[in-house]
Amino acid sequence: MIITLAAVGFLFLLLIAVLLIRTLRYTRHHGEKNQVIPGDLDIDEAAERLSVAISFETISTQGSNDFNEDAFLKMHRFLDSAFPNIHRKLSKEIINEYSLLYTWHGKNPELKPVMYTCHIDVVPIEPGTEKDWKHPPFEGKISDGFIWGRGAMDVQGGVLAIMEAVEHLLETGFEPERTIYLGFGHDEEVDGHLGAFAIGKLLQERNVELEFLLDEGTPIVHDILPDLPNPVALVAVAEKGYLSLELSAMAEGGHSSVPQGLTSIAILSEAVHKLENNPIKGKVDGLVKRTMEAIGPQMPLLYRIVMANLWLFGGFIKRELDRMPATKAAMSTTIATTIFESGIKENVLPTQARAIVNFRIHPNDSIESVKEHVRKAINDPRIGIRELNGSINPSLVSDVEQPSYRVLRKTIKNVFPEVVVAPTLMVGATDARHYAALTNNIYRFLPLRADESDLDRVHGTNERLSKHNYHEMIFFYTKLIKRSARPLE
Ligand SMILES: [Zn+2]
Known part of the structure; x- marks a missing residue:
């Protein structure tokens, strides 16, 4: 009996010791202050450009009858004129009339290309909610430090931030070692079939194998867990x-x-x-x-x-x-x-x-x-x-030990030092699935800060993006595009 008690006591102590050791190895990092964004980008001008992009009603609806062709063509013309360096130096292909594929040729054909994607279509405004908008959804009003309107968060903000970053790098004379693709589908909000799927197929026919692909996706969430002081940058790896x-x-x-x-x-x-x-x-x-x-x-x-x-x-x-x-x-x-x-x-x-x-x-x-x-x-x-038609198997889970994930993680930490970067699963669908044949390293992440109430704005009412966050987004893409243009460390 005594031996049994002693054995139980010993096991209990051992358990406590194991718990403590494992817990202590789990170190806590101190949150750093938000980084001040350096650089010479004029954020007011950039915000104006995003505001113009929001004003085009590039709406995807389930029935193609009310498809607004003119809005998409206006968007194309606007991108050409607002980003003259991209227009001059990158090759642009128009896929199925409304989707865009830009190629920035690299100097070193040995390096696999990388790809950045988002979509230029947006969801409609739910009938009856128009009056609930603080500013009309397609006005692109800049007010109270925010750019307001449909697409500010999902995802004209992402498209324009990528364009700003590339334009800025071109202005500084930057030349990528590897080829960089920018893919902007026009029908992500329906099924991506004419846009991203067609772009993916075209690149596959050209035998393109990517080092990695970054699509829009999960954001940086604030206040998700009551006891977690840091925002979490969720990177969907599947x-x-x-x-x-x-x-x-x-x-x-x-x-x-x-x-x-x-x-x-x-x-x-x-x-x-x-x-x-x-x-x-x-x-x-x-x-x-x-x-x-x-x-x-x-x-x-x-x-x-x-x-x-x-x-x-x-x-x-x-x-x-x-x-x-x-x-x-x-x-x-x-x-x-x-x-x-x-x-x-x-x-x-x-x-x-x-x-x-x-x-x-x-x-x-x-x-x-x-x-x-x-x-x-x-x-x-x-x-x-x-x-029924339309079924698709879950994606592969991208490996978080890959150099591409490390570079992405490091860049997020550089631009948003106080955040915790965590891989996650995306429960909805994005265009990323249409590019699955091009690489195993697919990440779905948008450097957008959102708390719970902001998440309701996506596909909802009063969608908006703060100018400060937009600045951070442009800075993030600039850094990542630059870093990913050379061999990954
Ligand atoms: Zn989206």
């Missing part, structure tokens, strides 16, 4: 896949006064119920761990003890992350029934019922594994399962 399945059930029709067993609605409801109650389980592994490893050292001691010892607290962390829809979505494949249709008249038995279930596939799963899960969860031969 994005989820997409799948929609149609489930259907058939049953005898006829008059509702003489029902014949279960109706098609009842059969299908049961299937949907079974599926939604059988979620695809997520894990605290791979990318989630990487995110936590990056953020953890900045957290208070108690968090650090937990996060430094995932081997012990993994289950607890998972339960905590599962409680919030956003973190849950980042850890697993989501299942959502979005359409349910049946019946035509109150006294007629419906012969058919159909439902659409939408899945966002985590990189741990695939289209096939999700379909297998659905078949098993429903386990009912009366239910037809059909895959």
